[in-house]
Amino acid sequence: MNLQCSIDVAAAYKSGTQIARVVSEHWCGRELYCPACDSNQILPSRVNTPGLDFTCPRCDQVFQLKSSRIWNPKKIVDAGYDAMIRAIRSDRAPNLLVLQYTSEWYVQNVLLIPRMFFSESVIEKRKPLSPTARRAGWVGCKILLSGIPEDGKIAVVSSGTPEPREQVRREFERVRGLGKLPPSLRGWTVDVLNAIRRLGKSQFSLQELYQLEPELQAAHPHNRNVRPKMRQQLQVLRDLRLLDFTDKGTYRLRS
Numbered sequence: 001m002n003l004q005c006s007i008d009v010a011a012a013y014k015s016g017t018q019i020a021r022v023v024s025e026h027w028c029g030r031e032l033y034c035p036a037c038d039s040n041q042i043l044p045s046r047v048n049t050p051g052l053d054f055t056c057p058r059c060d061q062v063f064q065l066k067s068s069r070i071w072n073p074k075k076i077v078d079a080g081y082d083a084m085i086r087a088i089r090s091d092r093a094p095n096l097l098v099l100q101y102t103s104e105w106y107v108q109n110v111l112l113i114p115r116m117f118f119s120e121s122v123i124e125k126r127k128p129l130s131p132t133a134r135r136a137g138w139v140g141c142k143i144l145l146s147g148i149p150e151d152g153k154i155a156v157v158s159s160g161t162p163e164p165r166e167q168v169r170r171e172f173e174r175v176r177g178l179g180k181l182p183p184s185l186r187g188w189t190v191d192v193l194n195a196i197r198r199l200g201k202s203q204f205s206l207q208e209l210y211q212l213e214p215e216l217q218a219a220h221p222h223n224r225n226v227r228p229k230m231r232q233q234l235q236v237l238r239d240l241r242l243l244d245f246t247d248k249g250t251y252r253l254r255s
């Protein structure tokens with residue numbers, strides 16, 4: 001899939017990074033579709049709102065685009081820390097599209113992270129900019145991809161090949177119910193789902209899940225009732241139809 005397209009003369013004078021942004025936004029506007037409904041296009045946001053790059057004209061889902069030649073499977077550098085935390089708490093974080101292109105401007109990978117997967121525990125605060133920087137004291141953030149379960153990393157393009165639209169939409173639909181939970185609870189749900197995924201098996205016992213208590217405690221240092229919280233989230237995941245309780249007292253993930 002070629003990312004190349006006509007770029008205007010003004011854009012050509014900009015830095016390489018800005019050109020990449022211009023052409024990848026153009027590519028997304030042309031090639032991408034809404035994963036949340038049956039709209040076959042998403043449109044560039046009318047105003048240059050920071051972080052809001054595309055909107056679905058049919059269901060109003062908002063998509064932010066991050067494009068880069070470098071692919072870091074662990075972290076993505078994002079914008080301001082405070083703005084991101086505010087967006088999460090008020091449930092306004094956009095869906096994220098992570099696009100990787102090659103040095104020949106071909107789209108290599110596009111990953112969709114549905115908005116429901118952003119919680120405070122996957123946002124890492126960066127060091128404030130140095131006093132000599134233009135925006136001295138400004139604090140950015142990184143999104144920790146390792147804190148997001150596989151359920152929240154939907155491949156749209158893999159190694160240059162687009163995944164089928166119906167598959168992408170099915171994967172989005174599968175996790176859509178998470179959006180109905182209040183943001184304060186949703187972080188726990190996503191963290192427990194991630195812990196389950198880390199176990200690496202589709203069927204597991206409570207004792208196996210408890211082995212991951214230390215990492216959940218580390219993500220929620222002020223909580224003194226981690227085990228009850230884990231059990232509560234198993235029920236939430238069951239109600240969302242992501243998990244089944246078996247009659248043997250174990251739990252089974254739905255695919």
Ligand SMILES: [Zn+2]
Pocket residue numbers: 034035036037038039056057058059060061
């Ligand atoms: Zn839509």
